[in-house]
Amino acid sequence: MTWRTQANAIWRICYFYGFLALRRQPLLFIAIFLTPLSFLFFLYVVAPHSVLPYGVTGGIMFTALFTGNGMMTDCAYLRLERQLQQVFVTSPLRPMSWILGMALGELAWTIPAIGLFLFVLAIVVPIGALAVVGLVGVVLLTWLLSTSLGFLLSTFFRQLREIWPIGAVVFTSLSVLPPVFYPIAAIPADYRWVAFFSPSTFASQLADHAAGLSVPTISVLPGLSSIPVEVAGMVVLTLLFAAMAMRLARWREP
């Protein structure tokens, strides 16, 4: 198959796994809104309103991060329970195209939620077209990082029962503990560097930059909170996760 037929195949997978599912099982994608909206509501009630924009960018980032959770559960489910990954890799389709198609399908699911959060953001802070472009860029970067990690994790599962608890642990701790929903300034200055052990911190700092919210620099490692470093951090982690996933993926069991 030429690269053009591979590209077409990737689009087909995204179409039937993402868009068709979105159209047929609308109840499922409401679930995507539910968690980040609840956090936002919680912030709105208990926190000073100056924190609210961070909660909205947090909602965007949470949604983008959770594409990784979807990727992990869906890929493991299709391989272990439905045996459909096997049907697709025993074909001219390249394994990489399968991963990309699935990852795009996960992204398709989040479009309504991210659109809604962008709309809310425009209400709470003045944002221009550039900010929207920046935020969409950050969402794409986060999606790449998160789905790479999700696929990597999916390769470890040997049976279905393991998926759900691990997904909850990994992706909840990535999106709730680090400064995704709250500003990093809330962490005492001397300890902020700890947050950078989580890839989601890079992502949400970038999102805050893009939305024009104020982001303090880190006193211990001042360079950490700058846009090039954040982008580089995310790209490196994405490549690392993707490379590991390709090595560990069970296209062929040992």
Added chain:
Amino acid sequence: MEALVARTLSKTYQGTSGIVRALDSVEMTIAKGRLFSFLGRNGAGKTTFIKIASALLLPTAGSIQLFGIDVVEHAREIRERIAIVPQEGKPFYHLTPREHVEEYLRVRGATRETARSRADEVLEDMGLLPYQHIPAMVLSGGLQQRTLVAMVLATEAPFLFLDEPTLGMDPFARRQVWDVIRHAARKGSTVLLTTHYLDEAEQLSEELAVIEGGHVLYQGTPDALKSKVRQEIRLHFDTGFTREELAAYGEVFVERGGLTLLTTRNRAEELTRRSLERKVAINVGPVTLEEAFLTLVGRAIEEEDPEALA
């Protein structure tokens, strides 16, 4: 040209309770365009063989080639030429049978027109037209299985692996699927299928292999298998004879609340006379593939472990 050649192919799994020898020096040759069946008890190694041949599993030792291409070394070239129905695979929840077929073909590189016309054909042949627009999640189990088989058969791939393709299908559906499989073979595909329905294997296969404990016990035509067990007549007794008495005449099974004996024509005639003397009812017929299979595998198990069948 041969479609498949396996030489001293072996696979050992690291199971939780020690190592499992799933395949043990298997030699196998399948001619191009052949409709070939694997028969064997649960755990005999059929799925393991299919997974290795379709580049889904690495062998521990030995070699295997499809169309002269090494499966271990050249997985990518192999994948261009195959399609597989995995054992206990299931379709996507939210897609209809038609979408399964069309989208799968398009992912494999077919044009929209080709995908559509092949879907028309296979959905009709497999009796799926009435359900073609219903999402798989609300289809019955057998219809879901038919959907999966349809999407794979529609590929017309040069080598089709079908691991228990008719599982859970009703007798009408199975016959429709047999026709589609035969059609694929006539069009030039080589088909390797596994089944536990021996009538299916008898109807469908031009050639078959019997596997037991990772060994190939037999490879040849279904008819040759029946003559290999050297018993051609099947007698069934509800009462009137003991197992020990019958054992002197051939292979005996406990079946349907009575005893089934596989024996030669001469001995069958003798037993028929004796049953007339004793005034007991008997049921006589030719040996089926199922009985030949039971005999062949039964003998192998007995040699290995005489207690196992007692």
